[in-house]
Every structure is written in structure tokens, then in C-alpha cells.
Amino acid sequence: MKEIALPLLDDDHPHDECGIVGIFAPNENVASMAFFGLFALQHRGQEAAGIAVANGFTIRLHKDVGMVSQVFNVTNMEPLQGHYAIGHTRYSTTGSSSLHNAQPFMVETMHGPIAVAHNGNLVNSPALRQELLQRGVGLSSTSDSEVITMMLAGARGSTWNERIRSVMKKWVGAYSLVILTRDGVYAVRDPWGFRPLSVGLLPGGGHAAASESCALQTLGCVAIREVKPGEIIALSKSALTVQQALPPNPRQAACVFEFVYFARPDSIWNGKNVHEVRQRLGRQLAIEKPAEADVVVPIPDSAIPAAIGFSEQSGISYNIGFVKNRYIGRTFIQPTESLRQQGVALKFNALPTIVRGRRVVVIDDSIVRGNTTGPLIRLLRDAGAAEIHMRITSPPILHPCFMGVDMGTYDELIAHRLSVEEIRKLIGADSIGYLSLAGMMEAVGSANGYCTACFTGKYPVPVHHRLRKFGFDLQENEVDE
Amino acid sequence: MKEIALPLLDDDHPHDECGIVGIFAPNENVASMAFFGLFALQHRGQEAAGIAVANGFTIRLHKDVGMVSQVFNVTNMEPLQGHYAIGHTRYSTTGSSSLHNAQPFMVETMHGPIAVAHNGNLVNSPALRQELLQRGVGLSSTSDSEVITMMLAGARGSTWNERIRSVMKKWVGAYSLVILTRDGVYAVRDPWGFRPLSVGLLPGGGHAAASESCALQTLGCVAIREVKPGEIIALSKSALTVQQALPPNPRQAACVFEFVYFARPDSIWNGKNVHEVRQRLGRQLAIEKPAEADVVVPIPDSAIPAAIGFSEQSGISYNIGFVKNRYIGRTFIQPTESLRQQGVALKFNALPTIVRGRRVVVIDDSIVRGNTTGPLIRLLRDAGAAEIHMRITSPPILHPCFMGVDMGTYDELIAHRLSVEEIRKLIGADSIGYLSLAGMMEAVGSANGYCTACFTGKYPVPVHHRLRKFGFDLQENEVDE
């Protein structure tokens, strides 16, 4: 294993689990396309990346710990020849950043080799895992994605569509998958539609699938559409072969947090442009939780569209209040005591010329653990802000996510422990306002069809008690390659 | 040498040469402070970094190719113990990213060891170089910073202040320096004041110097002031020891491009906040080159403050028109032909919901080679923009810089080759407007004291003919470590 340091200066944000891509391009070097597709999904995971390519006969895979541009070079891309590819970029939910858990997973099966890349989390994985172990299948990681892969290896049926469908029936929870066989690529989405997955037509022929439409745009795709819940789509040259493998679950559960924070603003999620929804979240927030103020500033970068929306709605002028160091990295270097007191100032500086003597509305998308908001507000105070009105474009996060997002545990969630007023005091704002659930859904444009469990605790699927207790961290043994 | 790939997806921007820091902290681990200081200056150079630390007796140095967070780890920082430090982060002007040219440079001299970090460029370095060679000094790089170091090694005088002063007299051009001796740190700025350098008081005692005030803020400094042209400042515990070594040159020549593009918006340059000046550049542009339009969008990130200013002045609403991939990296991976046609779309996507059917003002800070503006405009057209009005917050760049900035050669500068109307046609805008020189200086707040040679060709100092001819690229021999 390469040593992976802690993020140089981290945000207080939930972490998504993964970005995936799948490509069939009959006339092109698919590995390079998978590379640039993953690069466009880098925001969904920066800890490991992998690409598997099939040439009709065999599959070749390269994966390693690191960001996409670090993992791949000309030498290790060279053997990845073929017209079928999948790729994966990973955010590790546990502390372990081992190569061992990097995806895609690849195995030889009785039906030939397969490789699998997964975004999401099965809430019944502990039970499925036991089933596999009892069947005598040794598992080399604790990842539910390996469970998925091994179940596919043991699936019965005369085609991959049949085999995929037969195991989908047993999976409960979030799974957006791309599956590579020696001569095919399949895009699969769970019946609840938890996590995003889209497909599009490549300009040079063939199709691509990706977690977010922004990656398909990067690849020049047209005719982009989302894979529908319960669908298996086989990528092919001319037309997509679409199978409604399982009926869409009556309770659709698209992750609302993709709008709030995860997705890139240029992506379409559940039919809507993310930037536009965020701008509407800001407008709605200005309606619900107005403030008497002189300037609206976002916490960069995710809150920018909402701050613009808030400014438009409220008539309060928009400006930049914080400058953020763009150079995201990781380091083991410890700040000295005096630097530690600087806290977020190592990453952000406030702009006195903008905030001095002014009443400032600060827009952020969410407060998870609550450890950075206070210091940011202090920066504004030190820069001379007269009043600080914190506005959040989502309701308080009260519950963990078990569908593939690392929100933190109950103990870690500040809104689970403190009231809104207590949070206001803690962070030192003059006022605080969260967007209401109804307001958020209003801005999203629909009250139904979304998973809002992190706000409401109403999980769309029953969560296995071991997951409830330990979260994702079932890790016991560890391989360090 | 580590292999250094080309930037994953590059901008059309000039490149600054370096960021430097100097620290004396009697009670703290200075290496760690230098690390976080350099991290705040990472935008000034991403190709190599180094830190030298003195403990009263000896100097220890670590430098390598890579970004600050890649170059340093706990192991290589461990020996860097002491209370005096300097650091450097480098953008390579030539193709060579060799460790060999990484700074600080360190040599033993008859007066003990010194280490030197330099931002700028001496325009008489070819002549100084010949003098050194004739004196029998072997030079192991073609860097003018090694010339500076070797001249310091041979300088006469009874104190370092005297010795530094004696060689300053011979230096023509841009030099902001930090110099480390076994028990001292000196901050030096050329009499023209070309490139920035500031000092501040550290919260835990001692002082710090840095290319930009933003880095001093990151370190928690107070009482920040710029090193004045011609000054040598010795950092010490209580008071700074300031010597006006040379009189400030009557023709002050602060780089105006620091305002336009280089400096971080939270820095103070020549007494003014950079964000504020940029916002004024936008306002001035709206006055000089107005447009009938529906929305103002910046090319991220440097044009954001100007776009806000343009919006305020013109009353045209501000929004985000482009989403940029935040994950800056480098790669050797070549895009396929179809990806190559994507061009800037590999890095930027336009937001159709913002620009569709609208007349769009696009703000950028400069057009250097002109290879990215056209494709960005095409992205807007493809996203449905009705009209596109390009507005640039500086005049056309007509001349190379020889004072430490890689602007490109005459042949590379698009405005040197084409008229403004030809540029408009080439990039496919409906209109184009550059800010006038007078307008730019109006926004800056002063018509005098700045170097505007890249716009006017009026170099504040005579440039050696070899530099004129070859630019920085005097490289002949090459060490690859």
C-alpha cells in the first residue's frame, strides 16, 4: 500500500462513495475515454481508481491508491487495449485506504471473466456475506462490492442479463453498477434509484455510462438519459439494449443530497440541472429565512449557486467573502500549536474589504460535524463583519446514511446532539436558518421520490442491525499491498 | 528526476515564477510553518518546492520536484530542525522540471553556509554569469538564482547586510529574495519593486516574510507590511531590522499583472487588496466596453471578482456559466481523437440552464496565446447562448516579460500577431472589448509606479540581448537527479 496521508485541510462535508463509468466504443481507445470520464468524476472519490478493459477474450485491469491522474500513466495504460471498459474512483468510508478495497473487482467465473464497479451500499450485505461464506466462498475484502461480484460469479442463467437479474432480486439497498464481461458492458441501477447513473451516445459511435451526466458531457455524449431504477442496460454500438429487470420500487428514493452537495453543478440529477436546483434552494432559503444584511457570501465552492439565488431573491448584493486555497492535497505534516490555532485559516482567508463593517449572510449547504463553521465565522468577525447570519440550504442532518454516503455516526452529527439555537451559539453566528424539508423539496420540484433519510430518519429500506451498529466498518482483516 | 507530465488540462495564462517564504520563530518548529506558508503560495508554482532550515550552526535543506504536499513528508521534514527557515515553490519557465533547478540553492561560503530563494529574473544575468565564469566559478545550473547565490558567496563586507548590499548594486531586474544564513533570515527586494514580498509579526514571536500577504495571514501574522523597494530586512524576534540598502529606483515598476491574474484575491499588492482591484477592473470594463446582455459570467476562477464588478456596474445579473473541473493534475495520457475534439470541454462544461437563449457577457482577465477562449465560446454557443460578448479586464498583451513571468514569446502572443477584430473573429465572439491601459490604471488607482511592459513594451530596465533573443531558455547542459 502506498501511504495515504490525511486530507491536507478537510471540509465538513459528507463523503460520497464512488464514481463509476462504463464504455463501449467500437472505434476507439476506451481506456483513455474511461480515464477522462473518471477524471470528470474525481469529486466523487479521491482515494483510489481503477480501469478494466476487455478485448472480446480477456479482461485487463489496473487499479491503485491515489487520484485518477496519479494512478494512471502511459506505461500502465498501455496493456489496457479493447473496446469495452469500466472504471471506478473511490472514496473510502473507513480509515483504510488499502489497494485491497480498490475497484473494479475482477474475477474469473464459470461464464468467463467479469469486472464490477459499484456506487452505493447494500443494507443487507452482512446477511448476503454470511450466505456466501456458508457456501464456501472465501472473501478477500469486507466490501459489499465484493459480495456483489461473488454473487454474480455464482449467478445462474443463460445470459448475463438473466444472471444479473437473478441476483438483483436479493440485493437490498443502493447499487449503481457497471459490469464488464469479456465482450459487454452493463449498466445497472437498483429499483429504488438511490444513486445516479446515466448513459449517452458517444460521438464516435458506441455508448458510455457514468455516475453523473457531467462525465458524459466531458466525453462528448449526446442523447444522455438516466438509467431508470431497476433497469439493466447493455451498452452497444447502435441502440442501447434496455431491460426493465425489476419493477421500479413504488417508493422511489433518489438521494436528495446529490442536489444539496455531491453532484457537480453541471450534472442532471433525476431530470434536473443541479446548479439550477441549488440556485432555487438559495431563493427558497431567502424566502423562508430572510436576513437584514448588506452582502451575501458563499462558503466556497458548493454554496456558490445558492448564494447567487439568495442574493437575487433578497436583493442583497452577492460577493466573495472567503478565498479558499485551491490546492487540495494530503499531508502527514502536523501544524505547530500556533498554526493549529489558525484552524480553517490554513485553508480559508476572509476578505476584509468585502465584509468590514457589514452585515453578512453566509450561505452553506449543510453542517455535518460542525467543526468548520464556527472558525469560518470567527474569520469573518476578525475581518470586521458587523453581523453574521448563517443560512443553510438544507435541513439539519439528524441521521447517518447507510446507502453509500459517509455522513458520520449519530454521535458525530452535530444536529443530532444540539438544538438549532445551541448550534448557533456554538458557531457564534448572530442568527442561523436552515431550509425546511418542505422548502428543500419545493426547490427540488417534487415532494416524492427522494430519499431524505439523513434529515428524517425514514429509511426507504430496512437496515441490517450490524450496519446500524457499526456503520460500514466491518473491516476485520487487512491486506496492505 | 521524477517524471513530470504536462498539465492535465492547461489554461491560457501567464505563469509566475515562484513563491518564497522566510521565517524566524524563536519558539517554534519553523519547518512546519514554512510548509504551510508555501502551501498558501502554491498558486505561484507547482513544479518543485524546497525548505532550508538553520539551527545557529548549520543549514539543512530538502527540495524535490512536485507540489508542496508531495515534496514534504514527516521523514524528510524531521531533520529540518531550527528557528530560521526559508522556502521556495517554483514554476519552471523552461520545459525542464529538473530537481537541479529547484530552490533554495545552498552553498558554503567563506562566511558560512547560505541558502537563497528567489522570485524574479535578472535581466543582466548573461553578463553576470560570464563574470562569474571568468572568475573561475563553475555554475551547475543556468538559473539566474544560482548567479545570485554565487555572487553572494563571493561578496565582500563584514556583515551580511553589507555583503548583500554590495552585490545588489550589480543586479538589474526583478529580485525578491529570502536569504538564510546559519543564524539569520534576510528579506530583500529590488529597487524597482517588481515582484511582491511582505513581512509580518508572528503570533508566537518572530517574523515571517512571504511573496504574498495571504501566506502571512495563513501563518497568523499581524502588522503585515510590504518590503519596500531596495530594502534589506533582517527578521528578528522583536523588531525588524530594516536597511534601505539601495534607494528606491525613481521609476517604480510593480508588476501590474499581479492584480490582473497572479496574486491570490486575498493578498495585498502595493497597498491594495487584489480582490477589490479586480472588482474595480470589472466595473471599469463595464463603463468602457458596455454590452447589451442578459447575464454576466466569469471564466473561473481568476475573473470572478471582475465579473461581479461588471455585473454591479452594468446591472446585468451575475451567474455561473462554466463549471470547471477542480482536480488539477498532470498526466501523460493522451486524449483520443474524439476526446481531443472535446478540447476545453475536458476541463469546462457550460451551463445550458444559465445561458440558453440569452445574451452572455463573458469576463476573462487576459488572452495570452488565445487557444482556449475560442473553444470556451463554442461551449456557450453549443449550450444555446444567443450572443456572446467577450470582455477582458486588461489591455492586449503585446510583449514578453523578462522580469520573471513566462508570458510566452512574441510569436506566441496572439495580440502581437492579430488585431483585436481578428481575435474576435478567431474566437467567434459577437463582440470583444479589452480594458484600456488608462482604464486599467484607473482601477488600480495609480497611473505610475507600475511595470506595464507586457502591454506597452516599455521595459523599466534594459534587457540583455541574449534574453531578448532566447527568453529564459539559456539551458544547455542538463542534470537529471
Add this chain to the structure above:
Amino acid sequence: MKEIALPLLDDDHPHDECGIVGIFAPNENVASMAFFGLFALQHRGQEAAGIAVANGFTIRLHKDVGMVSQVFNVTNMEPLQGHYAIGHTRYSTTGSSSLHNAQPFMVETMHGPIAVAHNGNLVNSPALRQELLQRGVGLSSTSDSEVITMMLAGARGSTWNERIRSVMKKWVGAYSLVILTRDGVYAVRDPWGFRPLSVGLLPGGGHAAASESCALQTLGCVAIREVKPGEIIALSKSALTVQQALPPNPRQAACVFEFVYFARPDSIWNGKNVHEVRQRLGRQLAIEKPAEADVVVPIPDSAIPAAIGFSEQSGISYNIGFVKNRYIGRTFIQPTESLRQQGVALKFNALPTIVRGRRVVVIDDSIVRGNTTGPLIRLLRDAGAAEIHMRITSPPILHPCFMGVDMGTYDELIAHRLSVEEIRKLIGADSIGYLSLAGMMEAVGSANGYCTACFTGKYPVPVHHRLRKFGFDLQENEVDE
């Protein structure tokens, strides 16, 4: 995958597959012991190494491509805490040096985690592999060692002894194994006794197992004995727990080539010291194939003991005729044409002062592909040797090995293609003499109980037709981590 270059300068020798160690030490850091044990077995494989350590609850594993001293460092050893360990050092039989095939293999099973390290080769692995795939087990490598691991994962029984025994029944071929559970280490040897495995009592308490007794000596072991064919030995503190799991096969098949070449001269193999046997092979050769000569020289290093024996028996004085570059390494650097003509001279020089004008007997242990013997003889001629009498301490190698040694294919074996006289001509010797099979077994001390299939083609077990056809190279898909 790390790039692995071709051996800098290779020998014409068969390659053994692996060295394994297992350790239970109740009072010590077993990872460090496993490291030094593997280091003593480095001659059995230089392409990858791994150590797994159990602490009573979980297993932690580190493995990577490279030699033992390259793979392990203080950082990656640190997590390997516990009193139970196994280790593996690997020679890759195929071209692929991927981390993917590095051992130990580790999986979670229904009975807890296990890790497995294997030396040998199952001749029925293609069939066993199909059985696993049909059972729905996905296989992530083509290694028979993964087949062994997955069969253990699915084995039934109430104890590990029972479970190991139940699958041993199905395994045909060579397997010396060490198996790690969360609180135990098992040493297992196939009923034919193909490949070596010994156990000994550690000086500080506990026991160790290793492919060769030399490694146990390195660890300071006493009471060293070989694991008997068909035995499962559980390492424990006081006494070893020995189970005769399967009866020893009536046709014992200890690899005679361990004496000829593989084993370190200080090891005991099948009850006999390897150096002593080699010296006897030399004596026997002097009896069978005498030569009129002035000096006996070995091809270093493996033929040294035999050359001493030949000298003693024949009365011809012993000396060093070749100097070999000790610095074994790997490189991608290609020799130029003129260097290529140097051939073995890049690795060996002859000593003119020893051979000039003399009749020289040259002793080697074997000729496999026959590409280095000729050039070595030419070196002697160039150094002035009057006559050259080649003597080989084993019979001609006529058949591949399917029990875990890379002898090469039929096409590659020179003695399969050419007669002895043709070989003599090809290599340019004045005479050539191979030891007879009977003479070799005489020197070994027993005509029975050994596998001599590479000389005779009489394989002690039936070899699966796919192995016969393709050798080990069943590799289809490839992971490059």
C-alpha cells in the same frame, strides 16, 4: 504493479517456485522473524514477497512485488503485530510479475480468516478450478494457490485439521503449505513429499516452519526435522501437534533437483546435507567421466562443492576459473550490439592466470536451455585454455517439471532436441560428460523415493492435459495493481 525488469544477467538454471515460512512465537515479534526467515529463502524466489500475521482475532497482510528487503520497511511492518505468522517469497513461472499473484493469499471464510502460502504445483488444478467455478466461486487469479485457498474456505469439518485433511484428499501434486488462521499456524506437506518443508523449535519458545532448514538455522532453531509426507503439523508453544493426515504415498517423490541445484548447500534435504551430496556428485562424476586435465574449475556458485569433490577424487587441483559479478539485479537497459556480443562476459570473466595453457575441467550442475555454457567455454578459450572438458553433475534434462519448477518446455530443453555429442559441439567443449542417473542416485544415497521425472519423464502423478499443453501459463485476465 511496479515495473519489473528482466534479470540483469540471467543464468541457465531452472527456477524454483517459492520459499515459505510459518512461525508461532509466543514471546516475540513474529513479523521480524518471518522477514529474516524469508531473507534466508530469497534464493527460492525474488519476484514478490509477503508476510501475514495473526493476533488471535484478525490477520494482517503485507505483500508486494520485489525482493524481501525491498518489499518490507518499518512502516509496512508496523501493523503486523501478533504471535502467528506465515511468509512467502515467489519466483513467477509466467512472465507476469503482478502483485496479483503474490502470496500469501488471504480470505475470510465461514470459520474465520485464513492466509495461505504455497510451494509446489497441483497437477489437477484445471479440474479443481472448474469445480470451484461451477460452485459459483469467482477466482481472481489463475494460481493453483488460490484454488487451494478457496477449497480451504469451502472445506467442511469441525477443526482446521479436519478441514485441511478433507481437501488434501482432492489435491494431486506438489504442495508444501503454511496456513495461518487467526490463532494458529499449520505446516502441511503432500503425501508424495515433492517439495521440502521443515520445522524446528525456536530458542525463545514456539516453533517455526520453513522450506529449507537453512532458514530455521538462521532463526536459531533447534530440534529441526522435516515435515513428513502427508503430515499436518500445528505449530505450538511446547510440543508440535502432528497429524498424519494422509498416508505417505507408496511412491515417494522428493525432488532430486533440490540436491542438484535449488537448495542452499547448508540445508538438509530428505535427511542429507546438500553440500555433502553435491561434493559426492562431483566425486561420482570424476569416477564415471574422468578427464586428463590440469585444473578443475566450477561454474559459480552452485557447482563449487561438486568441483571440490571432483578435484579430491581425481587429484586434479581445484581453482577458481570464473569470476562472477555478485551484484544481481534487474534492468530494462539493453546492451548495445557490441556489448551483446560480450554475452556472458557481462556477468563472468575468466581468469587467464589459472587457465592459460592448461587442460581445464569445468563443472556445472545442469544444462537447461544451453545458452550460457557455450559462451562460458569461449571465455576460457579466449583466456588461453588448452583443452576444455565439460562435466555435469546430473543427467541430461529431457522433460519439463509440472510440480512447481520452471524447467522450460520441451522445445526449450536443449537435451530434448540434441544428442550429447551435438551439445558438445554446440558448446564447443573438447569433451562432455553427464553424470548417469544411477550415479546421481548413488551420490544421493538412495535409488528410491525421489522424483527424477525431469530426467526420465516418469511423473509420479498423472499430469492434467491442459498443464501438459500449456505448462503453468493458464493466465487469461490480468490485474495490475
Add this chain to the structure above:
Amino acid sequence: MKEIALPLLDDDHPHDECGIVGIFAPNENVASMAFFGLFALQHRGQEAAGIAVANGFTIRLHKDVGMVSQVFNVTNMEPLQGHYAIGHTRYSTTGSSSLHNAQPFMVETMHGPIAVAHNGNLVNSPALRQELLQRGVGLSSTSDSEVITMMLAGARGSTWNERIRSVMKKWVGAYSLVILTRDGVYAVRDPWGFRPLSVGLLPGGGHAAASESCALQTLGCVAIREVKPGEIIALSKSALTVQQALPPNPRQAACVFEFVYFARPDSIWNGKNVHEVRQRLGRQLAIEKPAEADVVVPIPDSAIPAAIGFSEQSGISYNIGFVKNRYIGRTFIQPTESLRQQGVALKFNALPTIVRGRRVVVIDDSIVRGNTTGPLIRLLRDAGAAEIHMRITSPPILHPCFMGVDMGTYDELIAHRLSVEEIRKLIGADSIGYLSLAGMMEAVGSANGYCTACFTGKYPVPVHHRLRKFGFDLQENEVDE
């Protein structure tokens, strides 16, 4: 700097400083030849390596920490195009293995670029160093090789021959040099002839120089001869251009320790084959210090020829008594306490079948610090040896070397602290016998012309008091790249 671990298991031997090569080959890729030449000199230094190549106009250099095969790969060799090359492989005398001290050194001078590789040590370097510093030359290492390089940079004269000669006059001590200019290679040897350097004609045209003739043989050279003391030889296509720059010093001082230990047995040193001299050292030892014994065994590898000689002279049979782990490496892994008690047994095993019940003569070339001989004797006792008679093929080492060999300081030299009888007791031998100085010179074949200062303290040149006091370790500042 790469982390460099301590040798995995070290010998008690002095360490030579360097191996050097120089090549001019008008028709070939010289970089590859330099690589294989250095590879043949790897025994002279394993800590860093470098190759510089000139193409008539410029010089390109690659150097790094590590063994030759680790430092060079296809990528970093690719730019090294040209017909002139020098190379260096280094043993670091101080603890510092920094890249900073790696050679060749390269500088631009008033006469064009030069690169220099040096084996030896100037005993007046502290004074020369001061001269340079006073002249205003900054020095970036404490290596005397940089002093040599900088003096060459400042040398006056109209040709390189003149310039080299002019500074040679000031150098006192050991220097075998290869100097690369943009279109020439010079081989230079000090007038005392301390350290070896030979030249030969390349088979494809051109010439090569190397520290030892074995490397020239590896390159296929013919007409090999030693560079004579005081000569400057310019390598050229047809004939060598030889200049007797300085008269050979009347007191010739060829290092006798090259015979005893350093040189490869296949090299010619001062006109004599090293293997042959070593064999004679063994014969002489058998005459001077006979023993009643049953078997003669060498400490591998350097004592093998002498043990053969001792056996021949004494009639006592020769055999292998110790097996040594061939896999030399470096590691940070610490042995456990019980492993530490194993001591040399981690590297050597004794062969009981050879020594049990026998009286054993053990041959070694020297005892420096005396820390390994005792443990080796204990191994023999444990293996059952009846008597142990230690015989050393050189006299006791009583004095440090200041001419480029790391013998250790006075305090470290066991023979400086203890009498021969005390040493015998300490190591636990039944008898001990050192070869006499006269006997050694008898075996060498000449009483004159050699430096024997480590045995006699009679240094052929006056040693600067700072060197006397501190040895080589003048290191003050440190660069870690």
C-alpha cells in the same frame, strides 16, 4: 533523498570510495556502455551512481542514490545521447547517502561544461577548500571532488590538458579521475599512483577507462594498460593521447589493500592479477604461520583464493566451511532480541558436515573492527569444530586511511587497541596468525612502490590536521533532495 537503509547484514571490511569509468565510442551508445562498466565496478560502491554523456555541444547527466541497476532505467537513460561519457559509483564515507554528494559533478565553466568523477581523496582538501571560498566560490557539498571540479572550472590554460595539469600541481593525495568535456574524455591519475585506473581499446572503436581492468574486460576491451602515475590520457578514436603531466612521484604509493581486499580477483592491479596475488598471499601465510589442521576454509568471498593457496602450500584439504546469504540488501527492519543473538548467523551458516570434529584453518583477508570474526568462530564451534586456527592474509591494520578508503578511525581499529594475543582471546580462536608486512610484500612481488600506511602509519603524503582529526566527516550542512 531516497531513504537508504543500513546494510542488511554488514561485513567487517574497509570500504572503498568509488568506481569510475570514462568512454569515448564514436559508433556506439556510450550511456549503455557506461552502465555496464559501472555494473562491473559495483563492488567499489553501492550507494549512488551517475552517468554524464556529451554530444559535442552539451552534457547531460543522470545520477541518483542506489545501486547502478536501481538508478538507471530506460526513461532516464534516453536523453543520455552522445559519444562521450563518464560514470561513477559511490560508497559514502560518511553516514550521509545524500544525492547531493553523488557524482559525477557537473558545472558550466568559462571553457564550456565539464563533468568530473573521482576516486580517491585529497589530503590537502581543507586548505584547497579555504582557497576556493576565499576566492568567492560557493561550495555546495563538502566533497573534495567538488573542490577538484571547481578548481578545474577556474583553471587557466589554452587546452584542457594544460588546465588539468595546472591544478594537478596543487593536489596532494589520491585522485584517479575521469573528466568529461563537451567533446572529450580525460583519464587522470595522481603522481603517487594511489588508486587504480586503466584504459583499453574498445572492440567497436574508441577507448574506455575504468577503475579496474575487470570493467574494461566486461566492455570487451583489448590492449588494456594502466594509466601511469601523473598521466593525463585523452581518449580518442584511434590512438590514445598520452601526456605525462607531472613526473611520477619518486615515492610510488599504489594501495596494497586493492590486492588484499578491494579489487575484483579478475582485475590487474599494478601489473599483477589480483586472484594470483591473493593465492600467493595464502601460500605465504601457510609458510609463515602454518597450522596442524584437517581442513582449510575461507571466509567468503574475498578470502577464497588465499584459502586455495594456503591449502596447496600446506597440503591441508580445501573446503567450504561457511555458506553466505548471497542476497545483499539493505533494510531498516530490526532483528528481535533472539535474532540479534543470532548475529552473523543471519548472514552465514557453518557447515557441520565439513568441520565437525576437525581442526579447521579459517582464512580471512583482514580484521578491521573485529566484530564479525568472533561470531564466525563461534558458528564453527557450534558446528562441532575441534580446533580453530585463524589466519589473516595481511598484517594488523593499525592506522586509518586518508587516501580514499574508509578504514575506520583509530578508536575503531581493533588492532590499534589490542595486542594480537588479546585479539585471539577476544575472537575465541585456538591460534591466530597475521601475515607479516614483508611476507605480504613478498607475495605481492615487490617491497617498494606501495602505500602500506594502514599497516605502518607511514603516509606517503602529509595529511592535513583537520583530516587527521575528523577523518572525512567535514560535513556541516546537508541537502536532501
